[in-house]
Amino acid sequence: MTLVFDRCTYSYTRKAPPVLDRFGAELAAGCTVLLGPNGAGKSTLLGIASSYRSPDAGSVTWNGRSPTGRRSRASYRRVVGWLPQDVTPIPGLTVREQAAYVGWLKGMNRSDAWRKSRGALARVDLSSLAQRKSHQLSGGQLRRLGIAGALVHGAELLLLDEPTAGLDPSQRQVFRDLLHSLRGQVAVVVSTHQTEDLDELYDEVVVLDSGQVRYQGNVPGFLWHADPQAVAGRRAESAYLSMIRREV
Numbered sequence: 001m002t003l004v005f006d007r008c009t010y011s012y013t014r015k016a017p018p019v020l021d022r023f024g025a026e027l028a029a030g031c032t033v034l035l036g037p038n039g040a041g042k043s044t045l046l047g048i049a050s051s052y053r054s055p056d057a058g059s060v061t062w063n064g065r066s067p068t069g070r071r072s073r074a075s076y077r078r079v080v081g082w083l084p085q086d087v088t089p090i091p092g093l094t095v096r097e098q099a100a101y102v103g104w105l106k107g108m109n110r111s112d113a114w115r116k117s118r119g120a121l122a123r124v125d126l127s128s129l130a131q132r133k134s135h136q137l138s139g140g141q142l143r144r145l146g147i148a149g150a151l152v153h154g155a156e157l158l159l160l161d162e163p164t165a166g167l168d169p170s171q172r173q174v175f176r177d178l179l180h181s182l183r184g185q186v187a188v189v190v191s192t193h194q195t196e197d198l199d200e201l202y203d204e205v206v207v208l209d210s211g212q213v214r215y216q217g218n219v220p221g222f223l224w225h226a227d228p229q230a231v232a233g234r235r236a237e238s239a240y241l242s243m244i245r246r247e248v
């Protein structure tokens with residue numbers, strides 16, 4: 001099971017230089033963390049992997065499956081769950097209805113989507129708010145609803161774009177527990193700015209900067225790049241900064 005980007009080029013506008021220019025990478029199944037500064041291209045890459053964005057050239061495949069063409073896009077989306085950076089509440093729907101609706105959009109029948117939405121909300125600690133209207137949620141709660149939406153249809157691959165942005169410490173812990181529980185069951189790619197506990201949570205680190213992979217490998221290999229003087233809790237940050245620091 002591998003997510004393959006093959007010479008992907010993507011520009012937002014004709015005039016701007018491409019954010020990704022013949023980008024190639026293979027992400028093996030497991031838990032992968034995608035690090036990179038603001039504007040590095042992480043969301044663009046996850047948007048392409050989710051099939052929400054189509055590359056101008058090149059391709060993405062998951063396990064040999066490509067989202068090119070209407071039919072194959074639908075079947076691709078059925079096995080890929082995506083948490084975008086902005087989760088929008090759907091007016092009039094409760095939290096549970098919104099989670100179920102996402103499952104239905106992914107091709108589940110209504111009763112399955114409704115049934116599975118309960119478990120997905122429990123996994124992100126939102127059961128107590130299931131009856132609340134989704135537009136009444138706080139930013140962090142909405143983010144957790146977005147994660148529930150990515151979980152509800154039992155995807156093989158989860159793409160989570162800054163899942164912990166805006167979460168309080170106790171909810172970050174809920175997310176870490178969730179990642180642990182997904183281990184070995186689902187492939188996960190997480191884009192984040194958080195560099196704590198990489199070794200506990202992830203199998204592979206990818207550092208992206210200006211649309212280029214600066215590092216790809218396991219966590220010990222990544223931490224090896226840290227300044228030897230860095231204190232224990234700052235080694236990942238130090239390794240990361242050594243890869244993205246630019247000349248001034």
Ligand SMILES: Nc1ncnc2c1ncn2[C@@H]1O[C@H](COP(=O)(O)OP(=O)(O)OP(=O)(O)O)[C@@H](O)[C@H]1O
Binds near residue numbers: 012036041043044
């Ligand atoms: N909708 C858009 N229209 C035009 N340019 C965009 C758009 N979205 C992103 N970009 C540009 O594409 C580049 C990559 O952005 P992207 O959001 O993929 O980066 P990122 O690594 O996810 O950043 P962040 O950590 O800030 O979320 C940036 O230069 C950004 O300004």
